[in-house]
Amino acid sequence: MSAFAETILADVRVCTGCLACELACGFRWSKKMDPAHSTIRVRRDDESGLIDIKILQGCDTCRGIETPMCVAVCNPRVLSIGRRHRIQGGTST
Amino acid sequence: MKHIHADKGRCGWMGKLLRVDLDAMRCNTEPLDPYLEFIGGRGISDRIVFEEMDPRTAPLDPASVVAIGAGPLVGTLAPAASRTNISSKNIATGGIATSSVGGHFGAEMKFAGFDEIVVRGRAPHPVYLAIREGEAELRDARGLWGKTTWDTETAIRRELGDERVRVACIGPAGENLCAQACVIVDRGRAAGWGAGAILGAKNLKAVAVRGTQPIRLADPQGFWSYNQTLLQHVERSRASGVLKRNGTHGAYGVGGPEGKTPQGVRNQQDEYWPADKGQNLKEIVYREKWEIGRTACTACPTSCTHLYHLPGGRYGPLTVEGMHTNTVRALGSNLDITDAEAVLKGQALINQLGLNIDAVGSAMAWAYEAYERGLLTAVETDGLELTWGNAEAMLELLQRIATRRGIGDLLAHGVAEAARRLGRGSEAFAMHAKGQGLNEQTVRSHKGWALGIFTSTRGGGHLNGAALVERLGMNPQKAKEIFGNEAVARPEAYEGKGAVTAWFEGFKSIVDSVGLCYYTTFWIDLELIGLEQIATLMEKVTGIETSAEALAGVGRRIQNVEKAFNTLHAGFTREHDMPRPRFFESAISAGPYAGARLDRARYEGMLDDYYAAHAWDRATGWQTAACLDQLGLPEVKARLAAAGRLID
Numbered sequence: 001m002s003a004f005a006e007t008i009l010a011d012v013r014v015c016t017g018c019l020a021c022e023l024a025c026g027f028r029w030s031k032k033m034d035p036a037h038s039t040i041r042v043r044r045d046d047e048s049g050l051i052d053i054k055i056l057q058g059c060d061t062c063r064g065i066e067t068p069m070c071v072a073v074c075n076p077r078v079l080s081i082g083r084r085h086r087i088q089g090g091t092s093t
Numbered sequence: 094m095k096h097i098h099a100d101k102g103r104c105g106w107m108g109k110l111l112r113v114d115l116d117a118m119r120c121n122t123e124p125l126d127p128y129l130e131f132i133g134g135r136g137i138s139d140r141i142v143f144e145e146m147d148p149r150t151a152p153l154d155p156a157s158v159v160a161i162g163a164g165p166l167v168g169t170l171a172p173a174a175s176r177t178n179i180s181s182k183n184i185a186t187g188g189i190a191t192s193s194v195g196g197h198f199g200a201e202m203k204f205a206g207f208d209e210i211v212v213r214g215r216a217p218h219p220v221y222l223a224i225r226e227g228e229a230e231l232r233d234a235r236g237l238w239g240k241t242t243w244d245t246e247t248a249i250r251r252e253l254g255d256e257r258v259r260v261a262c263i264g265p266a267g268e269n270l271c272a273q274a275c276v277i278v279d280r281g282r283a284a285g286w287g288a289g290a291i292l293g294a295k296n297l298k299a300v301a302v303r304g305t306q307p308i309r310l311a312d313p314q315g316f317w318s319y320n321q322t323l324l325q326h327v328e329r330s331r332a333s334g335v336l337k338r339n340g341t342h343g344a345y346g347v348g349g350p351e352g353k354t355p356q357g358v359r360n361q362q363d364e365y366w367p368a369d370k371g372q373n374l375k376e377i378v379y380r381e382k383w384e385i386g387r388t389a390c391t392a393c394p395t396s397c398t399h400l401y402h403l404p405g406g407r408y409g410p411l412t413v414e415g416m417h418t419n420t421v422r423a424l425g426s427n428l429d430i431t432d433a434e435a436v437l438k439g440q441a442l443i444n445q446l447g448l449n450i451d452a453v454g455s456a457m458a459w460a461y462e463a464y465e466r467g468l469l470t471a472v473e474t475d476g477l478e479l480t481w482g483n484a485e486a487m488l489e490l491l492q493r494i495a496t497r498r499g500i501g502d503l504l505a506h507g508v509a510e511a512a513r514r515l516g517r518g519s520e521a522f523a524m525h526a527k528g529q530g531l532n533e534q535t536v537r538s539h540k541g542w543a544l545g546i547f548t549s550t551r552g553g554g555h556l557n558g559a560a561l562v563e564r565l566g567m568n569p570q571k572a573k574e575i576f577g578n579e580a581v582a583r584p585e586a587y588e589g590k591g592a593v594t595a596w597f598e599g600f601k602s603i604v605d606s607v608g609l610c611y612y613t614t615f616w617i618d619l620e621l622i623g624l625e626q627i628a629t630l631m632e633k634v635t636g637i638e639t640s641a642e643a644l645a646g647v648g649r650r651i652q653n654v655e656k657a658f659n660t661l662h663a664g665f666t667r668e669h670d671m672p673r674p675r676f677f678e679s680a681i682s683a684g685p686y687a688g689a690r691l692d693r694a695r696y697e698g699m700l701d702d703y704y705a706a707h708a709w710d711r712a713t714g715w716q717t718a719a720c721l722d723q724l725g726l727p728e729v730k731a732r733l734a735a736a737g738r739l740i741d
Contacts, residue, residue, distance in 0.1 A: 013386070014386075014387075015386075016386070016387045016388055016389035016393075016396040017388055017389060018389035018390065018391060018392055018393050018394070018396065019197065019200075019391055019392065020170055020391075020392045020394075023168075023169070023170050023391075023392060024170060026307070027170070027313070027317065030307060031310065031313040031314075032307035032308060032309050032310060032313070033168050033169045033170065033307060033308035033310065034307035034308070035204070035305075036204070036305030036306075036307070037307075043256065043257070044388075046243070046246070046247070046280055046412070047412060048402075048412065049385055049386060049388075049400045049402060049412045049414075051386075072321065073170060073321075073324065073392075075324070075328055075394035075396075076387070076396065
């Protein structure tokens with residue numbers, strides 16, 4: 001991924017782990033509630049309570065759609081679209 | 094409801110019910126279709142428990158049935174459509190037990206391929222049920238027996254080699270058959286009302302689910318568009334904002350927004366806790382000292398749960414979620430405890446041991462009062478000083494109850510049975526509803542709230558018929574427009590409360606059956622999701638044409654199934670819908686509601702109105718033939734008639 005390519009950015013500090021982004025992303029691909037086909041993965045570490053968000057290969061930031069679907073359902077405003085390569089406070093692959 | 098989609102039961106629903114026979118150690122899959130008129134979740138679970146349990150079967154008997162269901166909206170993006178319902182016979186009351194729990198278990202259960210799991214029998218040794226990709230297996234859980242719920246979840250994920258496995262499990266309290274044992278989901282979310290002990294008696298330590306099967310939608314684009322509007326509506330609502338910011342703790346608990354929500358104090362002898370005590374347990378104390386984030390159930394825009402971390406101190410390191418208003422009352426005001434850190438530790442223990450906060454809280458408060466009155470002595474408590482405000486005693490007592498050590502063994506029977514066993518006049522201050530331990534607020538001041546608690550089919554709890562509308566500050570005209578009676582908005586009024594309670598009972602039955610959370614609905618904010626919106630969601634997800642009116646009818650049917658279960662299994666009559674004497678006899682001592690208490694004659698009048706709204710018999714509280722005919726429940730009618738408990 002280019003350092004300047006548009007990508008989904010995540011501020012994990014405010015993520016509640018509701019997984020709406022996974023459902024929305026799966027819906028984008030299959031028109032079903034289908035998180036297995038999502039290209040975003042959210043996981044909470046139970047011991048520390050910390051959230052980890054990964055954007056998987058295959059995410060095209062919903063090209064052709066005004067607002068990426070994961071961003072559209074993200075109530076705590078964790079997700080946004082932008083051009084930074086590194087995800088703030090989280091990891092990306 | 095009318096089916097308009099050709100592939101009935103295949104959108105929204107996964108279409109499968111899993112039967113688990115622990116006597117035979119066998120799992121079978123059945124189609125869900127025969128049950129769809131009861132929607133899912135609570136509705137289908139109730140019907141199964143009603144039909145398949147003999148009234149003579151005790152809750153802990155192997156023949157006892159537990160039904161775990163996730164409704165058709167669960168696993169979709171519908172706001173907070175996360176709820177799993179567990180129905181069974183209630184250990185504390187002998188009647189029905191239903192409990193709705195959030196987290197992510199329900200959605201994963203659907204992705205694993207099932208809407209409903211029905212368990213009966215008793216395994217020859219501890220096992221857990223693993224459901225992955227439509228396949229179920231019973232796995233050895235001897236190595237898990239004795240573990241806390243948190244360690245159980247970790248161990249199962251490790252054994253199955255998948256960190257996304259979701260686990261519903263019991264802790265030591267369930268293994269030791271405590272009446273207060275519940276099922277814990279995702280470490281901090283509880284399905285209460287005794288189902289934990291029933292799973293313990295069945296040697297079923299946990300249910301683990303994981304899958305990648307998609308949930309089909311009847312009208313994908315229509316659902317997405319409608320749901321986006323609904324999500325934004327919930328997000329912008331006052332109730333969602335308050336819950337997000339303050340949790341139920343700050344919104345309705347000790348030191349709530351106006352600092353004047355009456356809380357049970359010292360075993361509910363009073364409902365006024367002075368500010369110099371209450372301020373120690375205010376939500377902001379926890380937020381400023383220990384909060385590290387918020388957590389949400391599947392697809393919930395509200396995230397009412399706050400996540401706390403104690404880095405050190407007396408109990409750290411410790412990460413805890415699930416602190417709600419009931420925690421602060423049960424482990425705080427109702428025991429006169431002001432130690433915020435100990436209350437947080439208590440919440441962690443409750444989750445780890447697998448205990449129901451209301452049931453265990455009421456048993457402990459009863460024990461503290463018995464100790465104060467000299468009816469329980471330090472000899473009988475093995476030196477534990479159950480004096481009001483003693484937080485360390487509370488933490489020790491939780492451990493003793495879950496492991497049934499010493500005085501804990503007595504309390505593990507539940508407050509009503511413990512009082513019966515101890516005697517010495519202690520039954521008079523055993524605080525329960527139908528035998529189920531009570532941990533309440535605003536019972537004396539808010540009359541409809543009280544009615545909803547004491548008529549609740551599961552025995553207490555304010556998340557059924559208790560109408561929050563009394564606290565929403567409605568103007569009388571709006572109350573009349575919506576509920577047909579301006580008095581419903583006034584806490585002190587008895588008028589109109591019977592009909593409103595009956596209506597909310599049916600509404601909650603639907604909310605629990607489709608799988609939504611009460612906190613995103615009309616119950617908590619009159620601008621939020623009501624039956625019309627649920628009907629639209631159901632149509633777009635399932636393809637089944639329905640309406641608010643049709644759903645209200647299903648809600649009434651579900652209520653009547655539960656009511657009949659109570660009549661047949663527990664023999665409840667009108668007297669079981671009455672509050673404990675304390676709520677009539679002692680008034681709130683101070684504060685905005687000083688002097689408030691329930692008036693017996695006026696409560697009786699409110700109860701008459703409630704039975705009339707249900708078309709039940711006023712003298713006995715039993716169901717009438719006309720009511721069951723109108724609802725189309727001939728099998729319920731036949732069973733009641735055969736037992737001589739139907740009013741013609």
